[in-house]
Amino acid sequence: MSAYRVGKGDTLRSARVSPSKRRRTRRVRIGPISIGGSAVIAVQSMTKTPPSDVRATVRQIRALERAGCELVRLAVPDESAAAVLPEIRGRTGLPLIADIHFDYRLALAAIKAGFDKVRINPGNIGASWKVKEIIRAAAGSGAAIRVGVNAGSLNKKVLKKYGSPSAKAMVESLEKSLELFEQLGFKSLVLSAKTTNGPDTIAVNQRLSQRYRYPIHLGLTEAGLPFEGAIRSAATLGVLLQQGIGDTIRISLTGDPKLEVEAAYELLGTLNLRKRGPVVYSCPTCGRTQIDVARLARQVKLALKKPAIRNSSIATRYFTVAVMGCVVNGPGEAREADYGIAGGKGKGAIFVHGKVVKTCSEKRLVAALLEEIVKENPKSKAQSSNRSGV
Ligand code: SF4
Incomplete structure (x- = not known):
């Protein structure tokens, strides 16, 4: 039907x-x-x-x-x-x-x-x-x-x-x-x-x-x-x-x-029926991975829920973040997202709207990604309504 x-x-x-x-x-x-x-x-x-x-x-x-x-x-x-x-x-x-x-x-x-x-x-x-x-x-x-x-x-x-x-x-x-x-x-x-x-x-x-x-x-x-x-x-x-x-x-x-x-x-x-808040994608990892993608993805997801973020305009704004494990598919996929990390050996690149803005150690990656996201999304009072989704 x-x-x-x-x-x-x-x-x-x-x-x-x-x-x-x-x-x-x-x-x-x-x-x-x-x-x-x-x-x-x-x-x-x-x-x-x-x-x-x-x-x-x-x-x-x-x-x-x-x-x-x-x-x-x-x-x-x-x-x-x-x-x-x-x-x-x-x-x-x-x-x-x-x-x-x-x-x-x-x-x-x-x-x-x-x-x-x-x-x-x-x-x-x-x-x-x-x-x-x-x-x-x-x-x-x-x-x-x-x-x-x-x-x-x-x-x-x-x-x-x-x-x-x-x-x-x-x-x-x-x-x-x-x-x-x-x-x-x-x-x-x-x-x-x-x-x-x-x-x-x-x-x-x-x-x-x-x-x-x-x-x-x-x-x-x-x-x-x-x-x-x-x-x-x-x-x-x-x-x-x-x-x-x-x-x-x-x-x-x-x-x-x-x-x-x-x-x-x-x-x-x-299903593209609603768009709300940051969406985190991550690769499944494979034999090429040399960085802890699961940990990074979890950290990114948690960081985006922290009160400082939750009470800002970022909380309900729709954007995508990709956490990718390697230099083979990673950069390409990360470029598709609004923000991304593409991992290397113990380090990674940060992407913002398809462009590499910096590379840093694995330890610094999440904080550096968050800095870029916050830079582009100035804090404001939490939006009272999220009913503006598609
Ligand atoms: S992005 Fe790289 S590490 Fe992740 S699954 Fe694809 S090939 Fe493997």
Whole structure:
């Protein structure tokens, strides 16, 4: 179904998903930002602290914000969590989403607290009147609602009809959930359909995008530890994004949520859908390498995240840095990047926009590279918004 497939005569370059080729969805406001329509694909993550620990939760939200997260979701498991939502709301300007299961009153409390969106699975909220209460409250406050369906929580009748949670069954189940929203004319909706399996998640989201114009939240559930989870998510979400499907993404990882944000930008950057912050490339090393490329690349990456850099214009400016191991391919590749290091034996050359500006010892290389980058990027206050990506 993709119009963006590499066909006869196409170059890989022309297979990029330009913003104009993204599937056009309805624009939905989530507090100060929008998702869908012509908005860039928004990056979201979830806090992993108990919400009742307000201090830890706010600290994690701020860390996510510094990492570039644009929407933060919080699980609201019970009344004690609901009770602290106004305080959390008051301590951050980031768009907040409440993740609600079973108890409609928790969703009402989140909306009353000023949360910008609630995520519900109408199937586990129960009676229709409870779902309607949530819809009316959201409509009254301008909050959006994400309606999700997971392979494990299908409408019972639909599951009986199809016998398994196929893509068709999942979309039909979601369709039933959306009836109440349509009856009440509520359109600030975001849809999601997730499974733990790549091909199934691709198939169900392709169907969703054919059927609806609401923005789609992409994610793979229970993706795993950071290494495996990032690969599984990228393989799945990458296919959909390349087909122009998806308006907001979360890379679910077992671990620090900042990694989810980092992985999301790496994925969007690889597909040229967003450009944010410095991107570090490095060669894989081989028998020609006479310099510690892995250490240098790690040091460059860490140096670009240090507070002095993080609070400057460099933090969100897009540029590329190449760390290359040798004089055979190194200089050529480093020249392609905005900044680069090409290693030799115990020393290396620093490149700035394709020109060698100095050579120095291996020990001095990272500091010298940083000096060149900072020289070209005078410090300024951190940019409050990074939504200027492609
Ligand atoms: S850049 Fe040089 S050292 Fe690195 S992989 Fe290529 S040939 Fe090997």
